[in-house]
Amino acid sequence: MAIHLPNRHLFIDGEWRETVLKKRIPVINPATEQIIGDIPAATAEDVEIAVEAAKKAFSRNKGKDWSSASGAYRAKYLRAIAAKITERKSELGKLEAIDSGKPLDEALWDMDDVAGCFEYYADLAEGLDAKQKAPVSLPMETFKSYVLKEPLGVVALITPWNYPLLLATWKVAPALAAGCTAILKPSELASVTCLELAEVCREVGLPPGVLNILTGLGTEAGAPLASHPHVDKVAFTGSTATGSRIMASAAQMIKPVSMELGGKSPIIVFEDVDLDKAAEWTLFGCFWTNGQICSATSRLLVHVSVMPSVLNACQKTSQPKALCYSVRPKKALHQNFWTDLSNGPKKLKSLILLKKVAGLVQLSVEDRQYDKTLKFIATAKSEGATILSGGGRPKHLNKGFFVEPTIITDVTTSMQIWREEVFGPVLCVKTFSTEDEAIELANDTQYGLGAAVISNDPERCDRVAKDFRSGIVWVNCSQPCFCQAPWGGVKRSGFGRELGEWGLENYFSVKQVTQYISDEPWGWYQSPSKL
Ligand SMILES: NC(=O)C1=CN([C@@H]2O[C@H](COP(=O)(O)OP(=O)(O)OC[C@H]3O[C@@H](n4cnc5c(N)ncnc54)[C@H](O)[C@@H]3O)[C@@H](O)[C@H]2O)C=CC1
Numbered sequence: 001m002a003i004h005l006p007n008r009h010l011f012i013d014g015e016w017r018e019t020v021l022k023k024r025i026p027v028i029n030p031a032t033e034q035i036i037g038d039i040p041a042a043t044a045e046d047v048e049i050a051v052e053a054a055k056k057a058f059s060r061n062k063g064k065d066w067s068s069a070s071g072a073y074r075a076k077y078l079r080a081i082a083a084k085i086t087e088r089k090s091e092l093g094k095l096e097a098i099d100s101g102k103p104l105d106e107a108l109w110d111m112d113d114v115a116g117c118f119e120y121y122a123d124l125a126e127g128l129d130a131k132q133k134a135p136v137s138l139p140m141e142t143f144k145s146y147v148l149k150e151p152l153g154v155v156a157l158i159t160p161w162n163y164p165l166l167l168a169t170w171k172v173a174p175a176l177a178a179g180c181t182a183i184l185k186p187s188e189l190a191s192v193t194c195l196e197l198a199e200v201c202r203e204v205g206l207p208p209g210v211l212n213i214l215t216g217l218g219t220e221a222g223a224p225l226a227s228h229p230h231v232d233k234v235a236f237t238g239s240t241a242t243g244s245r246i247m248a249s250a251a252q253m254i255k256p257v258s259m260e261l262g263g264k265s266p267i268i269v270f271e272d273v274d275l276d277k278a279a280e281w282t283l284f285g286c287f288w289t290n291g292q293i294c295s296a297t298s299r300l301l302v303h304v305s306v307m308p309s310v311l312n313a314c315q316k317t318s319q320p321k322a323l324c325y326s327v328r329p330k331k332a333l334h335q336n337f338w339t340d341l342s343n344g345p346k347k348l349k350s351l352i353l354l355k356k357v358a359g360l361v362q363l364s365v366e367d368r369q370y371d372k373t374l375k376f377i378a379t380a381k382s383e384g385a386t387i388l389s390g391g392g393r394p395k396h397l398n399k400g401f402f403v404e405p406t407i408i409t410d411v412t413t414s415m416q417i418w419r420e421e422v423f424g425p426v427l428c429v430k431t432f433s434t435e436d437e438a439i440e441l442a443n444d445t446q447y448g449l450g451a452a453v454i455s456n457d458p459e460r461c462d463r464v465a466k467d468f469r470s471g472i473v474w475v476n477c478s479q480p481c482f483c484q485a486p487w488g489g490v491k492r493s494g495f496g497r498e499l500g501e502w503g504l505e506n507y508f509s510v511k512q513v514t515q516y517i518s519d520e521p522w523g524w525y526q527s528p529s530k531l
């Protein structure tokens with residue numbers, strides 16, 4: 001049962017609109033390497049029209065139609081969007097799977113998270129009105145002060161391909177809840193579900209121009225959007241290199257940005273653990289979503305006394321027949337589980353599917369995720385590391401951008417595999433003997449997004465959680481993510497926090513209103529009437 005890819009245009013000012021230059025980008029199913037459709041390729045010309053639409057929508061009817069309407073009013077649209085996503089969950093999940101290459105059940109899980117995130121920000125939007133005019137206590141009785149939280153304006157939301165609709169939602173939902181109007185630019189490698197979000201917005205009657213969705217290349221659509229003078233803020237998730245480029249262009253206009261960038265996150269496994277649990281979280285932490293998560297715990301630090309048994313358990317668990325690194329109920333594997341790939345790699349949990357760019361998209365070989373991952377593995381080998389398991393393309397699959405889950409040992413801290421983000425299913429392993437040594441190795445990175453500790457000693461977990469230099473810490477788990485809790489990094493993993501109430505603050509400007517409430521003259525000058 002093949003799934004039909006809808007033919008879409010750009011979504012601007014509440015309507016489908018063909019790109020000015022009529023350019024399109026092919027959509028490739030990474031499981032089959034086949035072109036299964038195409039998406040619009042916006043350019044600066046389209047950006048101009050979309051930004052204008054968002055600007056008008058922000059101030060339409062003096063803001064009463066959106067930006068200064070009540071939070072409760074905006075919440076209704078967010079709830080309607082959530083309901084439509086839920087209604088279309090199975091179709092959207094399939095589209096996400098064939099576009100991004102993630103297993104179908106993971107894509108379906110993402111759709112639940114998308115709907116949940118819209119609902120969550122609807123709740124926060126409803127709470128906004130009561131929180132306005134929050135008083136600020138001042139040290140002088142003759143003054144009174146309060147705070148107004150106002151939407152920042154037109155915001156550009158630029159997102160990557162690993163969680164196409166979910167990471168878009170992490171930005172769209174709070175931006176709209178706050179009263180901003182937005183232009184979303186998803187990744188050219190996976191935009192299909194974001195275009196379906198456009199259709200959802202159209203169906204629920206979101207006021208025109210409130211959310212515009214432009215698909216296209218980073219350089220052709222993303223760059224002119226980020227640098228547009230009428231864009232008041234850029235919220236970005238993606239590579240550190242692109243984040244740096246966007247910051248440089250935003251600096252020209254003193255434009256605020258928030259940055260969710262890469263990572264090389266550690267997971268520390270102490271000697272006091274249950275081996276099965278430790279192995280499962282280690283594998284899930286690095287191999288879930290094909291290892292393509294910015295927070296993947298891709299550096300395993302394991303106590304020297306349990307290293308052989310932990311690795312043994314990991315190797316056993318990552319064999320196709322002992323599939324058990326999903327947090328959901330385990331499913332039996334079909335013997336020929338990789339043969340039906342037409343709907344996406346739905347049963348592939350042990351074989352990891354990677355994205356690759358081909359066709360009309362002009363990117364260098366280095367940017368191709370599949371080649372890049374194999375190159376990382378080859379470099380690790382040439383630098384003297386040992387490929388303990390995996391390390392290549394699965395022999396029985398000759399189509400599709402598949403790479404085996406790979407575990408690498410004999411790693412030193414100067415090796416590329418220790419220092420650089422792979423964004424693929426590659427785990428590198430080092431041992432430690434003391435807690436101090438574990439922390440030092442964990443923090444030996446220019447990144448600081450996630451970090452995990454696995455131990456049965458709660459005090460040790462507390463100490464380690466404090467010592468990690470990261471924005472996210474997982475204790476006795478790795479990767480679970482709740483939209484109520486803050487998400488973001490330190491160091492070169494970026495700054496600013498998404499999700500939770502922090503995610504909403506991203507889209508506000510805070511205005512102080514200070515009032516002089518005394519009847520007495522201020523008294524700095526003599527009263528003119530008394531001169
Ligand atoms: N932190 C994360 O969640 C992610 C990290 N990455 C890392 O980035 C590497 C490369 O992946 P890419 O998809 O190429 O990431 P990328 O950073 O190039 O792409 C992310 C988004 O930025 C846009 N973009 C690219 N160049 C731009 C520019 N000059 N101005 C404005 N927007 C621009 C892209 O079109 C896409 O929408 C991966 O191998 C991985 O290491 C990739 C995706 C997500």
Ligand SMILES: N=C(N)NCCCC(=O)O
Pocket residue numbers: 113162163166167260292293294295479480481
């Ligand atoms: N849905 C979960 N658990 N995580 C999403 C992480 C997305 C990221 O790479 O930024």
Ligand code: NA
Pocket residue numbers: 027028029098099100189190191
């Ligand atoms: Na794709």
